[in-house]
Amino acid sequence: MSVAHTTVGAGDRASPWSAVVSVSLGAFALVTSEFLPVGLLPQIARDLRITDGEAGLMVTMPGFLAAVAALLTPVVTARRDRRSVLLALLVLLAASNAVVALAGNLPMLLLGRVLLGIAVGGFWTIGGSVGPRLRPGAEGVRATSIIFSGVSLGTVAGVPAGALIGGMIGWRWSFAGGAIMALVALCALAARLPSLPAQPGTGLRQIPALLKHRIALTGLVATALLFVGQFATYTYVTPFLNQVANIHAGTVSAVLLGYGVAGFAGNALGGWAAGRDVRKALSITALIVGGSVVLLALTGAHPAAAVVAVIAWGVGFGMMPIAMQTWLFSATPDRLESMASLFVSIAQLSLGTGALLGGLVVDHLGVAATMWMGGAMAIATAALIFQSEHGRRVVSVACCD
CATH class of the missing domain: 1.20.1250.20 (MFS general substrate transporter like domains)
Known part of the structure; x- marks a missing residue:
């Protein structure tokens, strides 16, 4: 993405x-x-x-x-x-x-x-x-x-x-x-x-300079944390729903559909929030993702609670790309192409790392353990972003996902 x-x-x-x-x-x-x-x-x-x-x-x-x-x-x-x-x-x-x-x-x-x-x-x-x-x-x-x-x-x-x-x-x-x-x-x-x-x-020659930009670097670290946490958990949501929530395989597709529909709503909400205060928007996004995953780990044995947690998670995931990208591009409005290339690379590397790390945890500690880990990483991302003063005034850039 x-x-x-x-x-x-x-x-x-x-x-x-x-x-x-x-x-x-x-x-x-x-x-x-x-x-x-x-x-x-x-x-x-x-x-x-x-x-x-x-x-x-x-x-x-x-x-x-x-x-x-x-x-x-x-x-x-x-x-x-x-x-x-x-x-x-x-x-x-x-x-x-x-x-x-x-x-x-x-x-x-x-x-x-x-x-x-x-x-x-x-x-x-x-x-x-x-x-x-x-x-x-x-x-x-x-x-x-x-x-x-x-x-x-x-x-x-x-x-x-x-x-x-x-x-x-x-x-x-x-x-x-x-x-x-x-x-x-x-x-x-x-x-x-x-x-x-x-x-x-x-624009690749500008990447080293981007890594020295304090606000941009904060956003890239947050990208890595949030994407690792997201995909350490999302990759294994189906085994969790099958094994812990005892939701039938046929019903899981409906739950995933609900997750996706909630993501549409989250995308619109994320754009609205990021245009007003990107620091708060990204912090809230990470909290929704982390809180929903932790809620799933806590109450996932109850099918109804698990479905509610997954839907809320979908809202957070829908907000995530536009909030993250608005942060990065408003920090470096004169280097959008280089930032885009760097963002794609870090996001995809973190996606793969998250899925790998989640798999190791699932195989050795169980599917519920990876939910706790991923949720903690998302909440840590919220703390990292919230302490920054960047984003109260957002530069208008073209960003979509």
């Missing part, structure tokens, strides 16, 4: 809105594929005779690869037409899902997810920045918002649908569906996206 900003080139002309929607469709396919394992973890573990923690590597591996790909993609593809790059990344996404669907063992499973990681890092670096080029001027922000609506749609519809399909006819069919979605997005991009020549400058 990322927010990207680019300078519109002099030769860029307005493209049809269908071109923007085609990129959003690619985002939907990508997010759905990235988080499909969350609703299918127990089935995959049983079928391949591996532990839940080992199955959680399906989230860890893409996160680590995406972190590297986010930084390297602008360099490796410096002279490539952005349309060609996005088409190649969607081919990689389709191949990733096909490999996972056919996997007979853990190494083959992880090979498919390695391919996904490259696609994730590359797509958010390139695809997240094309909105202003497709619709130059004032419509650029709206175009970017439409592109990133695919993220919310993937969370609300794609992941629960994958869990439902997996429960009905098997987890492999969910990933087969992910491959089909990637091919549909590929066709849409090929048909509607115009040529987008590469623009000069990647």
Whole structure:
């Protein structure tokens, strides 16, 4: 996930809105594929005779690869037409899902997810920045918002649908569906996206300076803490709901749908709050995430309480990206492109680390223990942000997720 900003080139002309929607469709396919394992973890573990923690590597591996790909993609593809790059990344996404669907063992499973990681890092670096080029001027922000609506749609519809399909006819069919979605997005991009020549400058040389910026560094540390805590827990929410709350696998998809719908509300709430006081907005976001996860650990044995905690958690997760990105971009308004690349890399690295750490805790201490750990990390993030004086006056920037 990322927010990207680019300078519109002099030769860029307005493209049809269908071109923007085609990129959003690619985002939907990508997010759905990235988080499909969350609703299918127990089935995959049983079928391949591996532990839940080992199955959680399906989230860890893409996160680590995406972190590297986010930084390297602008360099490796410096002279490539952005349309060609996005088409190649969607081919990689389709191949990733096909490999996972056919996997007979853990190494083959992880090979498919390695391919996904490259696609994730590359797509958010390139695809997240094309909105202003497709619709130059004032419509650029709206175009970017439409592109990133695919993220919310993937969370609300794609992941629960994958869990439902997996429960009905098997987890492999969910990933087969992910491959089909990637091919549909590929066709849409090929048909509607115009040529987008590469623009000069990647902004990567400014990254060392960003790491010396006190407010930016505080935000990046908070990003790492919050994303590690989030994905140490979210990756294993399905085993928790199955084992602790005794919620049937078929009902879990409905709970995940509720989580995603709550995320839509949280996204709007986060934007409103961050525009007024980003310090308070981000602190409250982290408290909602941490408090909900701790509540789940405390009362999760009661199904109704577990559902309430998961829905509240969804609100916090929906607030998280826009609050975090507003903090970072308001701290460095003159270096948005470099900050976007750094944010994507740290967020994806933290996502993978969280899933890995959560898996180790699940395998050795139990699924409830990882909820306590992740909740504590989110609450610590709230304390870190609240003590800062940054954010009382927010610089207006283009940010979406």
